[in-house]
Amino acid sequence: xxxxxxxxxxxxxxxxxxxxxxxxxxxxxxxxxxxxxxxxxxxxxxxxxxxxxxxxxxxxxxxxxxxxxxxxxxxxxxxxxxxxxxxxxxxxxxxxxxxxxxxxxxxxxxxxxxxxxxxxxxxxxxxxxxxxxxxxxxxxxxxxxxxxxxxxxxxxxxxxxxxxxxxxxxxxxxxxxxxxxxxxxxxxxxxxxxxxxxxxxxxxxxxxxxxxxxxxxxxxxxxxxxxxxxxxxxxxxxxxxxxxxxxxxxxxxxxxxxxxxxxxxxxxxxxxxxxxxxxxxxxxxxxxxxxxxxxxxxxxxxxxxxxxxxxxxxxxxxxxxxxxxxxxxxxxxxxxxxxxxxxxxxxxxxxxxxxxxxxxxxxxxxxxxxxxxxxxxxxxxxxxxxxxxxxxxxxxxxxxxxxxxxxxxxxxxxxxxxxxxxxxxxxxxxxxxxxxxxxxxxxxxxxxxxxxxxxxxxxxxxxxxxxxxxxxxxxxxxxxxxx
Amino acid sequence: xxxxxxxxxxxxxxxxxxxxxxxxxxxxxxxxxxxxxxxxxxxxxxxxxxxxxxxxxxxxxxxxxxxxxxxxxxxxxxxxxxxxxxxxxxxxxxxxxxxxxxxxxxxxxxxxxxxxxxxxxxxxxxxxxxxxxxxxxxxxxxxxxxxxxxxxxxxxxxxxxxxxxxxxxxxxxxxxxxxxxxxxxxxxxxxxxxxxxxxxxxxxxxxxxxxxxxxxxxxxxxxxxxxxxxxxxxxxxxxxxxxxxxxxxxxxxxxxxxxxxxxxxxxxxxxxxxxxxxxxxxxxxxxxxxxxxxxxxxxxxxxxxxxxxxxxxxxxxxxxxxxxxxxxxxxxxxxxxxxxxxxxxxxxxxxxxxxxxxxxxxxxxxxxxxxxxxxxxxxxxxxxxxxxxxxxxxxxxxxxxxxxxxxxxxxxxxxxxxxxxxxxxxxxxxxxxxxxxxxxxxxxxxx
Numbered sequence: 001x002x003x004x005x006x007x008x009x010x011x012x013x014x015x016x017x018x019x020x021x022x023x024x025x026x027x028x029x030x031x032x033x034x035x036x037x038x039x040x041x042x043x044x045x046x047x048x049x050x051x052x053x054x055x056x057x058x059x060x061x062x063x064x065x066x067x068x069x070x071x072x073x074x075x076x077x078x079x080x081x082x083x084x085x086x087x088x089x090x091x092x093x094x095x096x097x098x099x100x101x102x103x104x105x106x107x108x109x110x111x112x113x114x115x116x117x118x119x120x121x122x123x124x125x126x127x128x129x130x131x132x133x134x135x136x137x138x139x140x141x142x143x144x145x146x147x148x149x150x151x152x153x154x155x156x157x158x159x160x161x162x163x164x165x166x167x168x169x170x171x172x173x174x175x176x177x178x179x180x181x182x183x184x185x186x187x188x189x190x191x192x193x194x195x196x197x198x199x200x201x202x203x204x205x206x207x208x209x210x211x212x213x214x215x216x217x218x219x220x221x222x223x224x225x226x227x228x229x230x231x232x233x234x235x236x237x238x239x240x241x242x243x244x245x246x247x248x249x250x251x252x253x254x255x256x257x258x259x260x261x262x263x264x265x266x267x268x269x270x271x272x273x274x275x276x277x278x279x280x281x282x283x284x285x286x287x288x289x290x291x292x293x294x295x296x297x298x299x300x301x302x303x304x305x306x307x308x309x310x311x312x313x314x315x316x317x318x319x320x321x322x323x324x325x326x327x328x329x330x331x332x333x334x335x336x337x338x339x340x341x342x343x344x345x346x347x348x349x350x351x352x353x354x355x356x357x358x359x360x361x362x363x364x365x366x367x368x369x370x371x372x373x374x375x376x377x378x379x380x381x382x383x384x385x386x387x388x389x390x391x392x393x394x395x396x397x398x399x400x401x402x403x404x405x406x407x408x409x410x411x412x413x414x415x416x417x418x419x420x421x422x423x424x425x426x427x428x429x430x431x432x433x434x435x436x437x438x439x440x441x442x443x444x445x446x447x448x449x450x451x452x453x454x455x456x457x458x459x460x461x462x463x464x465x466x467x468x469x470x471x472x473x474x475x476x477x478x479x480x481x482x483x
Numbered sequence: 484x485x486x487x488x489x490x491x492x493x494x495x496x497x498x499x500x501x502x503x504x505x506x507x508x509x510x511x512x513x514x515x516x517x518x519x520x521x522x523x524x525x526x527x528x529x530x531x532x533x534x535x536x537x538x539x540x541x542x543x544x545x546x547x548x549x550x551x552x553x554x555x556x557x558x559x560x561x562x563x564x565x566x567x568x569x570x571x572x573x574x575x576x577x578x579x580x581x582x583x584x585x586x587x588x589x590x591x592x593x594x595x596x597x598x599x600x601x602x603x604x605x606x607x608x609x610x611x612x613x614x615x616x617x618x619x620x621x622x623x624x625x626x627x628x629x630x631x632x633x634x635x636x637x638x639x640x641x642x643x644x645x646x647x648x649x650x651x652x653x654x655x656x657x658x659x660x661x662x663x664x665x666x667x668x669x670x671x672x673x674x675x676x677x678x679x680x681x682x683x684x685x686x687x688x689x690x691x692x693x694x695x696x697x698x699x700x701x702x703x704x705x706x707x708x709x710x711x712x713x714x715x716x717x718x719x720x721x722x723x724x725x726x727x728x729x730x731x732x733x734x735x736x737x738x739x740x741x742x743x744x745x746x747x748x749x750x751x752x753x754x755x756x757x758x759x760x761x762x763x764x765x766x767x768x769x770x771x772x773x774x775x776x777x778x779x780x781x782x783x784x785x786x787x788x789x790x791x792x793x794x795x796x797x798x799x800x801x802x803x804x805x806x807x808x809x810x811x812x813x814x815x816x817x818x819x820x821x822x823x824x825x826x827x828x829x830x831x832x833x834x835x836x837x838x839x840x841x842x843x844x845x846x847x848x849x850x851x852x853x854x855x856x857x858x859x860x861x862x863x864x865x866x867x868x869x870x871x872x873x874x875x876x877x878x879x880x881x882x883x884x885x886x887x888x889x890x891x892x893x894x895x896x897x898x899x900x901x902x903x904x905x906x907x908x909x910x911x912x913x914x915x916x917x918x919x920x921x922x923x924x925x926x927x928x929x930x
């Protein structure tokens with residue numbers, strides 16, 4: 001009988017398709033550590049994608065593709081050597097290992113003693129990933145979205161819908177004996193609509209969602225019609241929008257996607273690479289009050305079927321539910337392996353990378369604020385004059401100064417405790433360690449977003465999720481043009 | 484080196500399988516980067532990759548595919564996949580390849596490749612990064628930390644072929660040196676960066692210059708205040724002006740125009756900017772990042788005047804968007820490795836004026852000099868503009884103090900009309916370039 005991990009690998013995608021064995025992995029890791037170093041790992045990736053889109057009711061674009069490769073990393077102290085190969089032949093992988101090994105000097109300190117397969121669970125147990133279903137079924141999603149967007153209102157004059165899915169197989173083998181496999185499905189449907197009233201200026205609406213879900217999700221839970229109608233509704237609302245106000249005011253964020261506030265205001269600043277280097281506005285602030293006592297923020301990579309979830313991160317570490325801020329007090333950072341080694345901390349399962357061509361770093365998964373006690377209606381009623389933000393575009397943060405922005409795509413004036421006129425897009429700005437101190441009410445209506453988030457950091461994009469209940473911020477700067 | 488036979492063979496296979504037309508792109512590249520942080524080497528990366536892309540037409544239906552597996556088996560799957568996708572797409576009356584009379588390439592040496600980016604010794608490259616960071620530390624004692632300095636290099640080749648007889652390839656290289664210092668003073672901590680990049684190592688600025696500039700840009704941000712909400716003139720430095728030019732590109736590219744998803748749609752021949760504004764796209768200038776012998780569907784690169792003294796003269800188009808608008812392609816087709824082409828730019832720049840940046844600042848009684856913009860608050864459909872900003876407050880023609888945590892807002896329509904004489908400081912540091920720009924008035928949102 002074969003030892004357990006030899007069976008695991010021969011049954012795995014890479015064992016079956018490329019004949020990779022435990023012996024191969026050990027020999028590549030030995031090569032990587034031949035010049036010394038404290039740690040080495042291999043990241044094998046096979047990524048298949050589909051992208052189908054409709055525009056002007058014509059399916060104009062249909063793209064499929066495959067990319068595969070292996071990344072080899074060697075860590076020696078604070079140094080990282082990295083090389084990759086798009087070719088899985090043994091001599092090419094050995095060459096990459098030798099290149100990565102150049103970072104280290106001196107005899108190896110590591111004795112390789114086999115692998116243990118990392119914790120097994122499945123947060124996205126799909127028998128059939130969307131990528132494995134028929135193209136006809138999937139292209140039907142964009143056709144339905146197009147029809148629904150046009151049917152919503154006669155002022156809709158243009159619609160575009162795109163459906164993107166991927167199926168990623170990964171194998172991570174490390175010199176500290178971790179062997180992990182994962183099969184990661186991901187799918188997303190997005191609809192963009194333009195509407196116009198007579199000769200007026202066109203307005204755009206966008207909605208989308210998905211996750212690590214089966215195709216069934218788009219047939220029974222969040223249908224193409226759902227996203228299309230939401231996109232069309234947003235565009236129509238904007239037709240009556242007035243200029244956004246300018247200056248500091250009370251801001252109420254609606255539930256769900258506005259959780260991007262947390263991603264920008266605190267999430268990035270808590271990534272441990274920045275804190276190891278002490279370049280974050282949150283460096284050395286563990287235990288300090290960085291938000292109102294009403295605020296508890298979690299990053300959780302273990303929520304079933306969510307876009308930001310992973311069974312194991314891209315370093316083979318199981319993801320976790322991590323407490324970042326508890327009742328306003330800073331409790332923890334998000335770690336990758338390098339940061340956890342250098343800061344002598346435990347891992348949190350946040351080491352992620354865009355592909356085999358990229359070095360892992362600490363990244364968020366699904367970041368959200370826990371629900372509070374307030375009724376969302378009471379929150380709005382408590383505001384004499386302010387801004388209610390229902391949906392956002394993107395955001396960005398300067399982690400060193402802590403200044404962040406996020407751009408409202410659907411917002412309304414609050415006048416005398418009532419949501420009144422829609423206002424045009426405006427950017428909101430604040431400072432990370434200060435902004436959440438002004439949270440004075442937290443709703444009981446926590447929602448996670450519908451599954452569209454893409455986070456960019458140092459040139460690498462990864463899928464993420466956010467979530468938030470309705471909250472009231474007593475003070476925030478709104479960047480409109482009206483006095 | 485890429486084998487042209489692989490592309491012609493892939494196209495032949497696609498035609499055999501029923502494609503009526505086909506386009507194949509092959510690309511390969513090698514990247515190197517070294518990051519030095521706090522005086523020691525922190526990251527070294529060295530690797531190469533290749534990929535193939537195929538787009539087929541079966542009548543008026545289109546399918547596209549890509550692969551990183553260039554084996555015979557990989558190419559067979561590439562072809563099968565594209566053909567299969569064409570079958571599920573719709574008839575698009577405008578789909579097609581460029582007319583054969585449009586195909587072609589610029590001749591002569593465009594200076595896109597320089598072997599020097601590859602031949603430098605690794606130790607030397609690391610030393611360049613180390614000296615750059617050191618120069619930043621040496622500039623000011625408040626530079627106490629660093630996100631590092633890096634040396635990176637890239638070289639690669641791109642080949643494009645189609646079933647109408649076009650076959651062309653070119654090599655490119657690039658090299659860059661950058662530093663991101665962190666400054667601290669009391670409670671304030673700030674970071675900024677500076678960089679130099681070029682197609683040849685010989686044209687990179689010195690480590691001493693880059694490090695010093697990065698440090699100066701960082702320390703001048705210390706002690707930033709938030710100003711009151713008000714309307715004032717705003718000066719965009721060349722870096723932030725470049726991003727504004729990027730917004731204008733998004734508003735004149737063919738896809739946004741034919742969908743009427745741009746505030747400049749239907750404005751050809753009209754005055755859309757102040758007469759100080761002339762914007763040109765030129766893909767033919769030797770040695771620059773926006774230059775190429777042909778675009779991503781085999782049409783020669785060229786020079787197009789987009790806005791001439793305030794009047795919108797041309798959109799930027801590929802074959803598809805040109806056909807939709809009953810116009811001619813401007814040689815601006817762009818795509819990654821596969822798929823329908825989008826629209827890209829060559830070297831997109833705003834023509835410089837007479838006055839130095841110092842003179843422009845001296846001409847402002849009270850206003851904002853913007854050195855950083857963050858966030859995505861630009862709506863090309865409506866032209867609404869609202870972005871996070873940081874920079875220097877100007878009082879009586881001089882920098883008074885740094886500002887941050889504010890937004891600046893207007894509409895692109897008004898901003899274009901409000902551009903006063905551009906500065907004399909036009910420099911091609913990347914494929915988009917602008918001199919310093921003064922915008923007559925924007926809303927600052929702060930306290």
